[in-house]
Amino acid sequence: MTHSSSALPPDPLLQETLAPTPAERLRRRVAGHKGLLFGGVVLGLLTIVALFAPLIAPHDPYAQNLMGRMQPPVFLDGTWEHILGTDHLGRDYLSRLIYGARISLLIGTVAALISGTIGTILGVSAGYFGGRVDAVVTFLINVRLALPVVLVALAVVALLGGSLTVVICVLGFLLWDRFAVVMRTSTLQVRNRDYVTAAQAIGGSTPRVILSEIMPNILNNLIVVITLEMAHAILLEAVLSFLGLGVQPPTPSWGLMVAEGKNMMLFEPWLVLIPGAVLFVLVLAINLLGDGLRDVTAPEGRN
Amino acid sequence: MNSPDTPILELRDVTKTYTVKQGLFGKSKPLTALNGISLQLNRSDVLGLVGESGCGKSTMAKILLGLEAPTSGQVLVDGKPIGGENRLELARRIQPIFQDPYSSLNPRKSIEDIIALPLRVHHIGDEASRLKKVRDILDVVGLPSRVLTNYPSQMSGGQRQRVAIARALVMRPEIVICDEPTSALDVSVQSQILNLLGELRREFNLTYLFISHDLAVVEHLATRVAVMYLGQVVEENSVEGMFVQTRHPYSKALLESVLTPEPGLGVPDTHLGMAYPNPIEPPSGCHFHPRCAAVSEICKQQAPRTQLTTYGRIKCHLHDETVQAKLVQA
Ligand SMILES: Nc1ncnc2c1ncn2[C@@H]1O[C@H](COP(=O)(O)OP(=O)(O)O)[C@@H](O)[C@H]1O
Numbered sequence: 001m002t003h004s005s006s007a008l009p010p011d012p013l014l015q016e017t018l019a020p021t022p023a024e025r026l027r028r029r030v031a032g033h034k035g036l037l038f039g040g041v042v043l044g045l046l047t048i049v050a051l052f053a054p055l056i057a058p059h060d061p062y063a064q065n066l067m068g069r070m071q072p073p074v075f076l077d078g079t080w081e082h083i084l085g086t087d088h089l090g091r092d093y094l095s096r097l098i099y100g101a102r103i104s105l106l107i108g109t110v111a112a113l114i115s116g117t118i119g120t121i122l123g124v125s126a127g128y129f130g131g132r133v134d135a136v137v138t139f140l141i142n143v144r145l146a147l148p149v150v151l152v153a154l155a156v157v158a159l160l161g162g163s164l165t166v167v168i169c170v171l172g173f174l175l176w177d178r179f180a181v182v183m184r185t186s187t188l189q190v191r192n193r194d195y196v197t198a199a200q201a202i203g204g205s206t207p208r209v210i211l212s213e214i215m216p217n218i219l220n221n222l223i224v225v226i227t228l229e230m231a232h233a234i235l236l237e238a239v240l241s242f243l244g245l246g247v248q249p250p251t252p253s254w255g256l257m258v259a260e261g262k263n264m265m266l267f268e269p270w271l272v273l274i275p276g277a278v279l280f281v282l283v284l285a286i287n288l289l290g291d292g293l294r295d296v297t298a299p300e301g302r303n
Numbered sequence: 304m305n306s307p308d309t310p311i312l313e314l315r316d317v318t319k320t321y322t323v324k325q326g327l328f329g330k331s332k333p334l335t336a337l338n339g340i341s342l343q344l345n346r347s348d349v350l351g352l353v354g355e356s357g358c359g360k361s362t363m364a365k366i367l368l369g370l371e372a373p374t375s376g377q378v379l380v381d382g383k384p385i386g387g388e389n390r391l392e393l394a395r396r397i398q399p400i401f402q403d404p405y406s407s408l409n410p411r412k413s414i415e416d417i418i419a420l421p422l423r424v425h426h427i428g429d430e431a432s433r434l435k436k437v438r439d440i441l442d443v444v445g446l447p448s449r450v451l452t453n454y455p456s457q458m459s460g461g462q463r464q465r466v467a468i469a470r471a472l473v474m475r476p477e478i479v480i481c482d483e484p485t486s487a488l489d490v491s492v493q494s495q496i497l498n499l500l501g502e503l504r505r506e507f508n509l510t511y512l513f514i515s516h517d518l519a520v521v522e523h524l525a526t527r528v529a530v531m532y533l534g535q536v537v538e539e540n541s542v543e544g545m546f547v548q549t550r551h552p553y554s555k556a557l558l559e560s561v562l563t564p565e566p567g568l569g570v571p572d573t574h575l576g577m578a579y580p581n582p583i584e585p586p587s588g589c590h591f592h593p594r595c596a597a598v599s600e601i602c603k604q605q606a607p608r609t610q611l612t613t614y615g616r617i618k619c620h621l622h623d624e625t626v627q628a629k630l631v632q633a
């Protein structure tokens with residue numbers, strides 16, 4: 001059988017100079033994005049530090065030494081024994097910072113996972129099914145947006161008591177609104193594309209259409225929101241812990257370290273500045289990573 | 304029931320009404336996208352469906368594919384009404400080809416995954432036999448098998464449309480709904496795709512519903528033509544009858560109009576005087592009367608009946624003998 005009349009003309013695209021695959025193009029764009037690389041490297045380093053904290057930390061973060069309280073860091077004429085000095089109970093500040101990275105990253109990751117799951121399910125359903133489902137989800141989003149996060153978190157933690165689990169759950173169940181809004185809009189944009197209609201016409205089931213046609217095309221937006229909400233959760237944990245309603249002592253949380261140092265702030269400002277600075281760097285890195293991911297995955301959506 | 308005369312595809316008085324909201328607090332109003340459509344397609348026929356953008360062609364395609372339910376009326380395949388329960392069976396028999404190959408292929412999937420999707424959904428064969436089927440169909444649509452690992456963004460419009468055709472045909476359907484399959488393509492590629500569709504029809508004994516706003520394209524491929532205006536079929540004829548002896552003033556205007564360079568724009572209004580009407584508030588009487596060159600008083604008041612002609616049907620007072628007789632008397 002011949003198809004001479006419809007044979008392909010020689011097409012330069014299909015010859016030796018094949019256009020790059022989407023993955024290849026993505027790799028090239030990532031390699032050229034400084035903010036993304038900086039954010040990625042910092043976040044990667046902090047993750048390694050958090051994972052291997054017991055191997056890296058020079059001291060036990062809980063070991064008190066009341067004889068050696070508030071020793072200054074090395075750069076303020078301290079000793080190399082305690083590179084970043086000791087706190088008001090004589091605990092090694094560097095070791096507490098290192099273990100604190102675990103708390104921040106754990107809370108950021110788990111809270112973003114919980115809220116991401118809730119928000120994605122709600123948002124994608126609203127966008128895909130429309131109609132009454134959309135009306136219900138939009139109502140839920142509006143209710144959620146009417147709740148002031150910090151006040152609700154304060155109230156719940158005051159009722160149930162502060163603990164890591166409570167803080168993670170409260171943040172996870174409060175921060176899903178942006179996921180829902182973004183996923184709903186992204187799904188609306190994609191669901192009427194012809195490839196979705198084609199999959200439906202093939203007889204693909206609704207879960208299949210959503211998971212294999214819609215999700216891959218809105219995943220980049222999801223990843224961006226995950227990073228934003230991770231940073232959001234980490235900051236909120238610090239705020240709650242600072243207010244004494246988050247992670248409880250003696251757990252080494254950065255927000256708690258700032259709170260414990262604030263009484264001595266005028267005399268030993270480094271007690272507040274050091275945990276504040278690492279918190280700042282972590283959140284900055286996550287935000288740069290999120291911004292960068294948005295830039296490289298959707299270059300047309302940059303404003 | 305399945306005599307050779309049973310049409311492979313039949314629409315019986317199909318109506319589709321959407322509810323549209325105007326503005327944020329506007330009232331919901333009904334929009335009749337399809338208004339009492341009756342059509343028959345015999346096996347191996349190519350029914351060209353023409354009409355301006357917005358007349359309901361894609362709505363009809365969605366209903367035939369089982370993606371939307373008609374508000375009233377019936378769709379029959381081989382004499383059996385289609386319903387919710389035989390969704391997969393329907394999908395095996397009727398497949399679509401869409402207008403825009405840039406939107407009809409999932410950008411995150413390789414060409415192999417795109418073409419193999421129907422086989423996977425229908426659990427046809429194992430991985431190896433699927434790959435063989437995919438390679439075979441790629442050859443049939445004139446693409447080399449090395450494109451299997453490509454992504455849609457690496458291909459040209461014409462190549463993408465070939466991939467879309469391969470996906471539609473990989474399960475060997477009997478009926479293919481082509482919704483403006485060449486309108487989005489470069490002129491140089493259009494005829495290649497049209498020729499390919501013609502060859503495939505002969506090779507696989509396919510029945511096409513070929514939707515287009517362009518009569519010239521339809522003439523090339525169709526055996527019968529139906530002209531739609533505002534959700535109604537105003538004239539249906541064999542392709543020879545239509546082009547030799549056009550009757551309906553709207554069909555005539557379509558024929559006279561030059562090809563529009565932009566797809567989806569429809570007929571330039573210079574030929575038809577007025578703009579296409581708002582489908583939410585259709586004109587009284589014959590919906591076409593505000594733009595009709597041969598309009599008379601009765602067209603404004605009374606909707607025309609459907610008249611049978613030698614080869615088809617027409618919906619126009621000019622061709623209604625009782626109406627014409629009355630006019631002569633008066
Ligand atoms: N889902 C929908 N909701 C409301 N109105 C619709 C919907 N789909 C189509 N329509 C309307 O129905 C009419 C016919 O549309 P369509 O079938 O897409 O026309 P065509 O394909 O001939 O250009 C148009 O007026 C369009 O606005």
Ligand SMILES: [Mg+2]
Pocket residue numbers: 357360361482
């Ligand atoms: Mg259309």
